[in-house]
Amino acid sequence: MDILREHLLDLWSLLTRPLISIGQADVSFWKLLTIVVTVSIIVISARFLKKLIAGRLLVTTVHDEGTRVALGTILQYLIVFFGFLLVLQSAGIDLSTLTVLSGTIGLGIGFGLQNIVDNFFSGLIILLERPIKVGDRIEVGSVYGDVTRIAIRSTTIRTNDNINIIIPNSEFVSKQVTNWSHTDRNVRVSIPVGVSYRSDPEKVRNVLLAVADNHPAILERPAPDVIFHEFGNSSLNFELRVWTSTHIQTPKVLRSEMNYRIFEAFRQHGIEIPFPQRDIHIKSGTIPPAGTG
Secondary structure (H helix, E strand, O other): OHHHHHHHHHHHHHHOOEEEEEOOEEEEHHHHHHHHHHHHHHHHHHHHHHHHHHHHHOOOOOOOHHHHHHHHHHHHHHHHHHHHHHHHHHOOOOHHHHHHHHHHHHHHHHHOOHHHHHHHHHHHHHHHHOOOOOOOEEEEOOEEEEEEEEOOOEEEEEOOOOOEEEEEOHHHHHOOEEEOOOOOOOEEEEEEEEEOOOOOHHHHHHHHHHHHHOOOOOOOOOOOEEEEEEEOOOOEEEEEEEEEOOOOOOHHHHHHHHHHHHHHHHHHHOOOOOOOOOOOOOOOOOOOOOOOO
């Protein structure tokens, strides 16, 4: 027992032996391990609290999911930041002595951390101003999809092909972003249609509106409408404009379904869909003899 006790005392002495000094505080391996474990617990607790706030506590008071996620994320980072400061103070580390490192940190930012800092503050701007939020349908650059996660450094977008694309937050601050569902999830889809010049425009309009009224994904308000777009080379060109809240991710699918229905409705009502054609006019006459004229 005495030998075991001596080994334990030696181990404890090794763990508590100062490794570095920060100001007047000596940091041992044991103190460093305690700090790491405590900060890890704070980070895990902050994540759990974020999910609890976004998924349960604010469901009845804040109906918008993006707002709940933004509030939970801001609270998460505040808890981690102040918790880290509190752990350092409890470990006896005077935070005023850390100002010595500010020059080194500034030098590091100047050389290699510009993008990280830029994305960090861009993430704060996104969370506070909320130009985008979780659940929005957005388009930035060539990426088109739903926002699934907004972190402090990057934002995750899921495309229609179920591919997650991670975009740095600075892209949303420095570039033009199209938010298809910023205020609501109602979007307008336009379906171009061409008919023969022998068709009655008023009849075409009525048939198109009837097709739109019979589709379950098309909203009654705003009501569908038909635009007589132009007199084309081979057709009268119309545009059926409808509103939907269920096909915001898949407008091409809605256009395809409407085209099937329009084709069938035109066939039943005898409305011809023309194909490009050219008229050739041949003038008769005599060819003058060679060497004359």
